[in-house]
Amino acid sequence: MKVAVTSVGTDLDSMIDERFGRSSYFIIADTDSDEFEVFENEGLSSAHGTGVQVAQFIAEKGVQAIITGKIGPNAVKILKESGIDVFIANSMTVRQALANFLEGKLEKISGATTGQHNK
Amino acid sequence: MIVAVASGKGGTGKTTIATNMAVSLKDTLSVQLLDCDTEEPNVHLFIDHEISHSEDVMLPVPTIDHDKCTHCGICVQKCAFNALADIKVKLLVFEELCHGCGGCMLLCPAGAIAETYQKIGSVKSGHAFGMGFVYGILEVGAVLAPPVIKKVKAHIKNNVAVIIDAPPGTSCPMINAVSGADYCILVTEPTPFGLSDLKLALKVVQELEIPFGVIINRAGMEYPDMENYLSKEDIPVLMKIPFDRRYAACYAEGKLLTEEFPELREEFKNLWYAIERQVKA
Numbered sequence: 001m002k003v004a005v006t007s008v009g010t011d012l013d014s015m016i017d018e019r020f021g022r023s024s025y026f027i028i029a030d031t032d033s034d035e036f037e038v039f040e041n042e043g044l045s046s047a048h049g050t051g052v053q054v055a056q057f058i059a060e061k062g063v064q065a066i067i068t069g070k071i072g073p074n075a076v077k078i079l080k081e082s083g084i085d086v087f088i089a090n091s092m093t094v095r096q097a098l099a100n101f102l103e104g105k106l107e108k109i110s111g112a113t114t115g116q117h118n119k
Numbered sequence: 120m121i122v123a124v125a126s127g128k129g130g131t132g133k134t135t136i137a138t139n140m141a142v143s144l145k146d147t148l149s150v151q152l153l154d155c156d157t158e159e160p161n162v163h164l165f166i167d168h169e170i171s172h173s174e175d176v177m178l179p180v181p182t183i184d185h186d187k188c189t190h191c192g193i194c195v196q197k198c199a200f201n202a203l204a205d206i207k208v209k210l211l212v213f214e215e216l217c218h219g220c221g222g223c224m225l226l227c228p229a230g231a232i233a234e235t236y237q238k239i240g241s242v243k244s245g246h247a248f249g250m251g252f253v254y255g256i257l258e259v260g261a262v263l264a265p266p267v268i269k270k271v272k273a274h275i276k277n278n279v280a281v282i283i284d285a286p287p288g289t290s291c292p293m294i295n296a297v298s299g300a301d302y303c304i305l306v307t308e309p310t311p312f313g314l315s316d317l318k319l320a321l322k323v324v325q326e327l328e329i330p331f332g333v334i335i336n337r338a339g340m341e342y343p344d345m346e347n348y349l350s351k352e353d354i355p356v357l358m359k360i361p362f363d364r365r366y367a368a369c370y371a372e373g374k375l376l377t378e379e380f381p382e383l384r385e386e387f388k389n390l391w392y393a394i395e396r397q398v399k400a
Contacts, residue, residue, distance in 0.1 A: 049201025049216045056195070059206045074204075074213050082206045 018069025127316025154254035168247035
């Protein structure tokens with residue numbers, strides 16, 4: 001299955017970027033083949049509705065789940081409506097997050113962890 | 120002449136200056152006092168007034184006819200504020216991000232977007248001490264002050280002494296409040312915070328090319344950096360209001376300084392005429 005992870009860097013040993021909308025990169029990993037793709041966050045330059053823009057980008061990538069640190073209400077709404085599960089992970093590498101995800105150790109959330117703008 | 124009273128920092132005394140200057144002028148000039156601090160208007164707390172008219176400020180937000188939507192994505196691409204999201208099975212609207220431009224409705228080739236109006240605030244107008252008095256108030260939870268501020272400013276009449284109490288800060292609400300003014304008074308206080316925020320506010324009025332001067336409120340507090348900066352930058356100091364316990368007590372009771380200390384009226388009048396001379400020069 002395809003899983004997206006917010007990342008501060010471009011490889012699997014990068015730390016998770018704990019911010020969803022303001023994440024530096026998105027790593028989309030295929031858990032069956034161990035292959036992954038890296039995307040720059042084009043939403044970083046937008047002043048308004050970054051979460052909305054980024055969530056749409058993730059939804060278009062056809063992933064089944066996303067792993068991030070903090071996520072707001074608008075993004076969660078889009079991901080939920082798109083049938084994408086949201087999992088929370090902090091202070092670990094992308095590789096560790098994916099391993100924990102596969103072992104069922106990550107918390108799945110149904111609502112936002114923060115308000116808009118991390119409030 | 121339109122004079123805006125602004126500051127970077129909140130709580131410097133904008134409302135004090137605006138209300139007292141207006142009241143000092145009312146017997147000589149035809150005055151309009153506008154409270155554009157729509158998030159926390161409080162001019163009305165300082166002056167006896169009568170509101171004769173209240174109008175709602177409405178913002179058009181899109182509503183989607185999901186049967187007509189073809190998910191072409193044009194509205195999503197064009198929205199500068201990411202207020203729309205297309206996830207193929209559904210088009211989602213985030214009303215609180217919408218700035219009400221109406222572009223999505225105009226551009227939708229399927230005619231699937233209609234506008235509904237959402238109340239974001241109201242504008243109240245009437246009289247106070249024989250002056251025209253208008254203030255705007257934003258709904259709790261609404262994020263767009265500029266449309267409310269524009270509606271307040273739509274009440275401005277020609278050939279009247281207009282005094283605008285602007286919101287603090289340096290972003291859209293403050294810019295909308297001071298834009299179009301003939302002069303901007305920047306109120307500050309002699310503290311590191313007052314100076315830091317004054318520098319930011321100065322950048323805004325300079326960018327807008329509005330002539331400006333500074334009033335130092337709570338003057339007398341030991342902070343030489345303020346006056347050093349103002350003299351180095353050659354910024355005119357229009358007035359200093361001393362840091363006086365009697366003034367603070369008067370303010371705390373919601374009274375006007377010029378009522379308790381009538382000698383200040385002349386100072387506020389002179390302030391207006393000094394500004395007028397500068398604007399006309």
